[in-house]
Amino acid sequence: MLGNEGQAATIKKLLDPASAANTAAATSSWIDVREADGDVVLTNQVGALTGSITWTVEHASDSGGTGAAAITPNEGAYSAGAANQVQKRTVNASAVQGFVRCVGTIVTGPALVAVSLMYRPKNI
Numbered sequence: 001m002l003g004n005e006g007q008a009a010t011i012k013k014l015l016d017p018a019s020a021a022n023t024a025a026a027t028s029s030w031i032d033v034r035e036a037d038g039d040v041v042l043t044n045q046v047g048a049l050t051g052s053i054t055w056t057v058e059h060a061s062d063s064g065g066t067g068a069a070a071i072t073p074n075e076g077a078y079s080a081g082a083a084n085q086v087q088k089r090t091v092n093a094s095a096v097q098g099f100v101r102c103v104g105t106i107v108t109g110p111a112l113v114a115v116s117l118m119y120r121p122k123n124i
Contacts, residue, residue, distance in 0.1 A: 023106050
């Protein structure tokens with residue numbers, strides 16, 4: 001049973017809703033998830049889309065991206081981003097080096113995108 005997991009969850013935004021013309025604009029900053037327990041849940045939203053976008057999750061040991069590497073979500077890689085689509089992926093917090101970010105590789109832009117994450121803090 002989930003037992004108020006939603007109420008206990010911490011939510012953080014990775015990317016504000018925006019029109020991203022290229023990969024740099026669809027790449028979030030590094031977000032600290034060292035206090036996460038269990039799964040880190042990422043929610044990726046795509047609105048209007050001219051070309052294509054492919055999402056990946058990366059993790060690193062600090063907010064500067066030291067040791068950055070891709071991490072495969074529990075559900076596997078994201079499916080190709082389509083217009084007006086929401087996708088959820090999870091990664092086990094114990095498999096993350098401490099910081100995560102989401103990279104939206106845009107072949108042809110622009111793409112309306114937003115990304116957020118949720119997790120349950122430790123010791124709650």
